[in-house]
Amino acid sequence: MQITGTFIDEISHDIPHQNWGPEEWEKDFQHMKAIGIDTVIVIRCGYRRFLTYPSPYLINQQGCYRPPIDLIDLYLTLAEKYEMQFYFGLYDSGFYWDTGNMQHEVDVNRFVIDEIWKMYGNRKAFKGWYISTEISRKTKGAIEIFDSLGKTCKQISGGLPVFISPWIDGKKAVMAASGQLTKEDAISLQEHEKEWNEIFDGIQHAIDAVAFQDGHIDFHEMEDFFRVNKQLADRYQLKCWTNAESFDRDMPIKFLPIKFEKLKLKLDAAARAGYDKAITFEFSHFMSPQSAYPQAHHLYNRYKEYIKL
Numbered sequence: 001m002q003i004t005g006t007f008i009d010e011i012s013h014d015i016p017h018q019n020w021g022p023e024e025w026e027k028d029f030q031h032m033k034a035i036g037i038d039t040v041i042v043i044r045c046g047y048r049r050f051l052t053y054p055s056p057y058l059i060n061q062q063g064c065y066r067p068p069i070d071l072i073d074l075y076l077t078l079a080e081k082y083e084m085q086f087y088f089g090l091y092d093s094g095f096y097w098d099t100g101n102m103q104h105e106v107d108v109n110r111f112v113i114d115e116i117w118k119m120y121g122n123r124k125a126f127k128g129w130y131i132s133t134e135i136s137r138k139t140k141g142a143i144e145i146f147d148s149l150g151k152t153c154k155q156i157s158g159g160l161p162v163f164i165s166p167w168i169d170g171k172k173a174v175m176a177a178s179g180q181l182t183k184e185d186a187i188s189l190q191e192h193e194k195e196w197n198e199i200f201d202g203i204q205h206a207i208d209a210v211a212f213q214d215g216h217i218d219f220h221e222m223e224d225f226f227r228v229n230k231q232l233a234d235r236y237q238l239k240c241w242t243n244a245e246s247f248d249r250d251m252p253i254k255f256l257p258i259k260f261e262k263l264k265l266k267l268d269a270a271a272r273a274g275y276d277k278a279i280t281f282e283f284s285h286f287m288s289p290q291s292a293y294p295q296a297h298h299l300y301n302r303y304k305e306y307i308k309l
Helices: 022-034 056-062 071-081 095-099 103-120 142-157 189-203 219-235 260-272 294-306
Strands: 003-008 039-042 085-089 126-130 162-164 209-213 239-245 277-281
Touching: 003 239, 022 071, 039 071, 039 126, 039 277, 056 103, 071 085, 071 103, 095 103, 103 142, 126 142, 142 162, 142 189, 189 219, 209 219, 209 277, 219 239, 219 260, 239 260, 260 294
Parallel strands: 003 039, 003 277, 039 085, 085 126, 126 162, 162 209, 209 239, 239 277
Antiparallel strands: none
16 A cells, blocks of 8 residues: 655654755655655644744734744645645644643634635645544544534635544553553454444544554554444545554654554555555655655665555
8 A cells, every 4th residue: 555645744742853944845745756645734734832834813812933934835835846735734732732621722723724724725735624633532522623623624615625633542552751652551442443433423524534543553453443444434434544654653762763564564454454545644754765864764765665666
């Protein structure tokens, strides 16, 4: 199964910044294009006070910092030049992570969605939306939040597709800041199926695709979970993508590029389950020939061999 999409993680809280400018970003789009990537997704337009674009609302009303460059404009320009689809990731205030209250994300993003569409909605490459709020279980309020934000995105943009990328609450679902690699209270396949059946039932009219993160369960569990995900997505007429993590969750150092054998195991399992598309988190740090990590350069070469380029 070929990776045809990637997140762009320009604003992160647990991965070092690479300090790229327009020249480096254009080279990365060229590398992406060379291996068949046709979709780029800004994982979040802002996180807490840091932004990817000069948002009047977030700067004036939420106290965010004015960025030195409009990266949304840059990414749209590059996506148009290299004939890629661009998905816009919503703002993450950090409030949900601090308090567990999702409502604040809805309240802020209503303004952000409207602002973004006025600023960039006429751009040729703008093809969809990503709701950056991540969940793994039937979190209180999650159905209402995804339903509300998804419908808002669709209404303002004339029905452009919306997707989410939840994680599976498996044994590797530990906090990034934790020294642990695994936990004991992993979700069972039956619990996962039951909870996501309820979630999909509640959000099916607001969401078009779901891209489960693949790194929180063990490799021998993947095919069973992937088949359940695909069956549920088909039941509710959602596209089922895989978010093939290109970083390694099994190492005590968080996070390094993944061993190619592990990436292959995950992509092969997604192919056997009949997934519709593979995206990755994320190319620029963990697969790019110009990544700060030399291991990523080699992963790019091994992946090219895998897809016979």
